[in-house]
Amino acid sequence: MKTALTEMLGARYPVLNAPMTPQAGGALARAVAQSGAIGMLGFDESESAESLRNEIRLVREGGPPAIFGIGLVRWVIDARPELVELAFEARPALVSISFGDPEPFVAGFHAAGILVASQVQSKAWAEVALAAGVDILVAQGTEAGGHTGAVGTLPLLQIVLEIAGDTPVVAAGGIATGRGLAAVLAAGACGAWIGTPFLAASEARTNPAAQERLVSANETETILTNVFDRVQHKAWPAEFSGRALRNRFTDAWHDRVDEMTPDAEHQFGEARSNRDYSVAHLYAGQTVGLVREVTSAAQIVRSIVDEAETRLRSVASLVNTGE
Ligand SMILES: Cc1cc2nc3c(=O)[nH]c(=O)nc-3n(C[C@H](O)[C@H](O)[C@H](O)COP(=O)(O)O)c2cc1C
Known part of the structure; x- marks a missing residue:
């Protein structure tokens, strides 16, 4: 080509x-x-x-x-x-x-x-x-x-x-x-x-646990959110959010990011260390629904x-x- x-x-x-x-x-x-x-x-x-x-x-x-x-x-x-x-x-x-x-x-x-x-x-x-x-x-x-x-x-x-x-x-x-x-x-x-x-x-x-989660996700499961930047204190300009797989953390904090508690930060940190993507972030786009293996x-x-x-x-x- x-x-x-x-x-x-x-x-x-x-x-x-x-x-x-x-x-x-x-x-x-x-x-x-x-x-x-x-x-x-x-x-x-x-x-x-x-x-x-x-x-x-x-x-x-x-x-x-x-x-x-x-x-x-x-x-x-x-x-x-x-x-x-x-x-x-x-x-x-x-x-x-x-x-x-x-x-x-x-x-x-x-x-x-x-x-x-x-x-x-x-x-x-x-x-x-x-x-x-x-x-x-x-x-x-x-x-x-x-x-x-x-x-x-x-x-x-x-x-x-x-x-x-x-x-x-x-x-x-x-x-x-x-x-x-x-x-x-x-x-x-x-x-x-x-x-x-x-x-x-x-x-x-990409670690194997993350790859396993990606392969099983579909195109409706992503969210554009800044909760993961806020919990990690990253200096991303406000106009750029990150598209990630939705999980318990986004369900809990996406709509009230300013109320995030130290306990939430602690839970996120633990999940991250344990590669627990039901709480930790996994950035992925809508084509995740086409990723099958x-x-x-x-x-x-x-x-x-x-x-x-x-x-x-x-x-x-x-x-x-x-x-
Ligand atoms: C996990 C992940 C990390 C990314 N990190 C960066 C980055 O550090 N710098 C950058 O310019 N773009 C980054 N991007 C965005 C990509 O450059 C690109 O715009 C995006 O993946 C294209 O869309 P697609 O995921 O639908 O193919 C990242 C994307 C993903 C999925």
Whole structure:
């Protein structure tokens, strides 16, 4: 498949795995890149530089060089500027700077020959990213797992495509199959940024208890909430909540987050240590209903791109050419 994204990055397929923290580490990025797509690893605010260096080593380990990117979050790099240095050191083909203005960092990455993408959740954020000079806009819809905005992928994609001009646009949120990839490519996106399905990749840093829960969840079980940020005292800007699986904790506190008690914090901490997802957080998007097994990243990429090719061929035949 050939799109602006595959051309810019020299990849075979217009698919990136989302830089999910901490699940998207070096092994996942490497496996995705080796399968012909673009691998991404996420830099988490609580992971040590030493551990992140280890993940970067995993991307580079053995075989031909992998095409990979690094995901950064704006408020996290404000708190830990050394993560930007670490991203330079890793020499990725791409970085993403999301959930805030990427402008202060764009020139530096460009000078190092690194492309810059930014996930945007509204027309206003798309304008900010365009003004910052990013190379790729990622229209991230509310269906997405993890932190996101309030607008659905399809309306947002159309809005962002209208103003993007020559800047390529990738779609994120709610894409898990070849049908989804074909749909966004047909709409004018140059690729898909896919998170939730890769949580169940065998190479992801998702623990087995979480993978078991993901495989059994359906598409009606997610909620966009800030309760997990509040209970963990994370500095996420208020406009970005996180899409997670609903559980006893969201049932109890989503509607009265300001009343959260120290006892609730304690229960959450215990559940987290015990990997008890009936209370602890498990970020996932609405495509969780399409995640049915733990399988290799290569298999996930293969099935998405094979089906997309078939769908795109059949869609072309819908147009009456007048012959
Ligand atoms: C568990 C999880 C963690 C995430 N962490 C990050 C992150 O650290 N940085 C980031 O830019 N996006 C993060 N995201 C959002 C993804 O980049 C992406 O927008 C989303 O997964 C796409 O939607 P989908 O899950 O429906 O495929 C995360 C998503 C999930 C599910």
